[in-house]
Amino acid sequence: MTKDNLAFRQELVSLLPRLKRFAMALAGGRDAADDLLQSAVERALRKWDYFEEGKRLDSWMFKIMQNLWFDIRRAASAERWVSDDGVDIPGEDGRELVETREELRLAREAFAALPEEQRAVVALVVLEGFSYAAAADALEIPIGTVMSRLARARGAMAARARGTTVMPVRKEK
Amino acid sequence: MLNDELICAFMDGELDAEKRALVEHWLSTDKGAAARLERMRAADALIHRAIPRVTGGDDPLVAKIMDRPANVVPFVSPRWAIRAAALAAACVLGVLVGRMEAPWPTADDATRVSMAVSEDIARVLDTAPSGQPSHVLGGEVEVALSLRTDAGELCRQYRTTVGANAVDALACRRDGEWGMLVQAVATHADESVYVTAGSVSPIDAVISQLGAATALDAREEQALIDANWRRR
Numbered sequence: 419m420t421k422d423n424l425a426f427r428q429e430l431v432s433l434l435p436r437l438k439r440f441a442m443a444l445a446g447g448r449d450a451a452d453d454l455l456q457s458a459v460e461r462a463l464r465k466w467d468y469f470e471e472g473k474r475l476d477s478w479m480f481k482i483m484q485n486l487w488f489d490i491r492r493a494a495s496a497e498r499w500v501s502d503d504g505v506d507i508p509g510e511d512g513r514e515l516v517e518t519r520e521e522l523r524l525a526r527e528a529f530a531a532l533p534e535e536q537r538a539v540v541a542l543v544v545l546e547g548f549s550y551a552a553a554a555d556a557l558e559i560p561i562g563t564v565m566s567r568l569a570r571a572r573g574a575m576a577a578r579a580r581g582t583t584v585m586p587v588r589k590e591k
Numbered sequence: 592m593l594n595d596e597l598i599c600a601f602m603d604g605e606l607d608a609e610k611r612a613l614v615e616h617w618l619s620t621d622k623g624a625a626a627r628l629e630r631m632r633a634a635d636a637l638i639h640r641a642i643p644r645v646t647g648g649d650d651p652l653v654a655k656i657m658d659r660p661a662n663v664v665p666f667v668s669p670r671w672a673i674r675a676a677a678l679a680a681a682c683v684l685g686v687l688v689g690r691m692e693a694p695w696p697t698a699d700d701a702t703r704v705s706m707a708v709s710e711d712i713a714r715v716l717d718t719a720p721s722g723q724p725s726h727v728l729g730g731e732v733e734v735a736l737s738l739r740t741d742a743g744e745l746c747r748q749y750r751t752t753v754g755a756n757a758v759d760a761l762a763c764r765r766d767g768e769w770g771m772l773v774q775a776v777a778t779h780a781d782e783s784v785y786v787t788a789g790s791v792s793p794i795d796a797v798i799s800q801l802g803a804a805t806a807l808d809a810r811e812e813q814a815l816i817d818a819n820w821r822r823r
Binding site: 427428430431434435436438439442443455456459463464465467468521522525526528529540541543544545549550565566568569570571572573575576578579 | 594595596598599600603605630631633634635637638639640641642643644645646650652653655656657722736806808809810
């Protein structure tokens, strides 16, 4: 193992929690997310020589994961994003727990209803705090596409939260 | 007019000072716009709730990343990646190219016997770096990776995609020609078929029969392409 390769692996390990979260955003179910992450890690280890020093490893990994996910989705012919309800919720009060679980279920259903392209953008900008430029670079799409997907996703999530359908306010021509 | 994209850009700190001041003015004078901003913020809270932060911990991937010797294959294929190939192994959709005396050819058979690939495929295997698709046979051929076995044999795993169908294959360089050892259907329309997590793809099975195989890095691969895959 070369010194550079060791550094690459160490940084990759440090990114695992974030990569797992991104995998959850893309794949939904815990098993599918684990599989996606494992494949992405394997690909990264095989291709690490292609990673340019000085670039962001997180962006590179998100790009790999998104490409892998699209490959999987194409191969699996539109298997639906499956929401995983197996999330541990702390708390002892029974009613509060039920309400929290219900809120969580609604939140995950709303997120699952988003197109996967929107989920990827949301995961990077809203969850990861990426700038629009960084998200555009990681997902290999124009910044304008990042903006429009983000606006549509937030609009849809807001509408689901209120139980209504909201037409987005678009740019004036 | 204050549109959703502008509101999002405001929320995300993507506006310059001038535009930010303009949006703040709009928000202070337009109750509808202010309400829209609040709904977008509520959406973000919902998103954070849907996909909570993942904490670190005892992740088995850590050991895999840190312990595995650099560039060594094969590795454990995830369930969805092996689904079609494992299905192929079970249903004879995949074909091990080898002796057919036995009713079920084994991976070991395939390591000894190979079948010549077409000229188009051979050209791709001769010249294309991994990850670079080539248009041939009315479809696309992409080499996934190049390998060198302990015995010094050079092999390439590649995928041929025509329309919605894809076939993975492994070819090795023997007597100056590419010989295909194994191929397996990579895509299957019937997703109702269940394949257990422990299944192994025919490709991986054959690679493992080749002994310890090392994936070549980009420089090594390019050097072999330049040398027309002659061993040094």
